Amino acid sequence: MAxxxxxxxxxxxxxFCLIKNINAYSCFANGASEAVNLAIKTFPLxxxxxxxxxxxxxxxxxSTISSVLAPVFSFLGIPRELTDFLxxxxxxxxxxxxxxxxxxxxxxxxxxxxxxxxxxxxxxxTVFYIVAIYFTGTKVKKLGxxxxxxxxxxxxxxxxxxxxxxxx
Amino acid sequence: MNKIWLILLISSIFALLFVSPEAVMTGMLGASxxxxxxxxxxxxxxxxxIGIFSILEQTGIxxxxxxxxxxxxxxxxxxxxxxxxSKKLVxxxxxxxxxxxNGAATPLGIKAIESMGKExxxxxxxxxxxxxxxxxxxxxxxxxxxGLMTNAGSTNASxxxxxxxIGSICSxxxxxxxxxxxxxxxxxxxxxxxQTRQK
Numbered sequence: 001m002a003x004x005x006x007x008x009x010x011x012x013x014x015x016f017c018l019i020k021n022i023n024a025y026s027c028f029a030n031g032a033s034e035a036v037n038l039a040i041k042t043f044p045l046x047x048x049x050x051x052x053x054x055x056x057x058x059x060x061x062x063s064t065i066s067s068v069l070a071p072v073f074s075f076l077g078i079p080r081e082l083t084d085f086l087x088x089x090x091x092x093x094x095x096x097x098x099x100x101x102x103x104x105x106x107x108x109x110x111x112x113x114x115x116x117x118x119x120x121x122x123x124x125x126t127v128f129y130i131v132a133i134y135f136t137g138t139k140v141k142k143l144g145x146x147x148x149x150x151x152x153x154x155x156x157x158x159x160x161x162x163x164x165x166x167x168x
Numbered sequence: 169m170n171k172i173w174l175i176l177l178i179s180s181i182f183a184l185l186f187v188s189p190e191a192v193m194t195g196m197l198g199a200s201x202x203x204x205x206x207x208x209x210x211x212x213x214x215x216x217x218i219g220i221f222s223i224l225e226q227t228g229i230x231x232x233x234x235x236x237x238x239x240x241x242x243x244x245x246x247x248x249x250x251x252x253x254s255k256k257l258v259x260x261x262x263x264x265x266x267x268x269x270n271g272a273a274t275p276l277g278i279k280a281i282e283s284m285g286k287e288x289x290x291x292x293x294x295x296x297x298x299x300x301x302x303x304x305x306x307x308x309x310x311x312x313x314x315g316l317m318t319n320a321g322s323t324n325a326s327x328x329x330x331x332x333x334i335g336s337i338c339s340x341x342x343x344x345x346x347x348x349x350x351x352x353x354x355x356x357x358x359x360x361x362x363q364t365r366q367k
Contacts, residue, residue, distance in 0.1 A: 005267055010220065016227060024223045031222030032215040038275060039211035046203035052173050054199035055180035058191055101316065109322035118317060118328045122310035123335040125303045132169060133274060134299055135291070137282030142290035143169055145350045149296070150303040153346055157304055157339025164331035 038136065045132045053091045053128075062087055078162050081113050086120065086158060090127035090151060097121075112165060119161040124154040213271040221260065221276070234259040244301070244344055249294045254283045258298060265305045268312075277302055293351050300343040306336045 017024040056062055066083040074080045085103065089096045100117050107113045127150045131143065184192050224230050234241075234252070237259040241250070250258065257280035264272040281295050288295075310332045317325040 027222040028219035032219040035214035050199035050203040052176040059180040059183040104320035109320040122332040153343035161335040
């Protein structure tokens, strides 16, 4: 079902342009030309974040932090097994996807832990990546309360996700 | 971001000094390599999506969408905080997020924030709000994760749809309210500071 959304949407758009006689071809090309600049601007930011996150992972700091946080999380209703996953989630999208596959294999994809992990994955985002990338076009240096609020709302979302998986 | 980045680097490198100091440089270069390939990937995704958006813009559909979503956008962002241009981009970013088109949401988000103030050096209230909404993305259909579950042999992957929807609505709502709260506290503090200055 969901795999139809985008193709059908583009199809309708094209038909609409044909009827209305809109020069879609040059519009598309004009828009696409912006992409290169955008990508060039994001590259240095990506390098900076990826370096920090890679070192954070290989230094073993992420696992140290999660072992400290595990009792706190389990008190709040998040299973201990998901602590590693939750710590990595705001830093790395591909990392948490890899971790979720591991969780499926270890606990079975229909277990409570796997389902909670899946729901957490769809309720949250890679916060640090989004924060860095979204400001690409501006000169913003001071972020104010952005990161704490983003992390906190994702965290509360994760607690709710675990609760919901227990009930539904 | 600067502080977080430095703290992450300092603590990680310090920890690695005791374990394997040679891993620092290889790790950083490996990560940059990943960043480069991601940049290429993003460039392609941006090109296709921004292309499609320019067509949408030309057809006037974006204006219609902005009008449809304007009560919601007005409630979230405040009535007079956004220019019409930002409103359009924000509405499209939210709809892309809703439909789970993550590739489309990112370039729109970047452009929306750019339209809110290119020369600003500190994040404004609408900027923060947009970021929080994107970070807690409401998703109607968590397709990619359901695909992963099915691949892993799940027999009941659709059982996560309902909790995902409710959970993401909750986290987005909490995020919006938290930003509103923080903004109110911030304006109060600033007002008090101004008062004392005037005295």
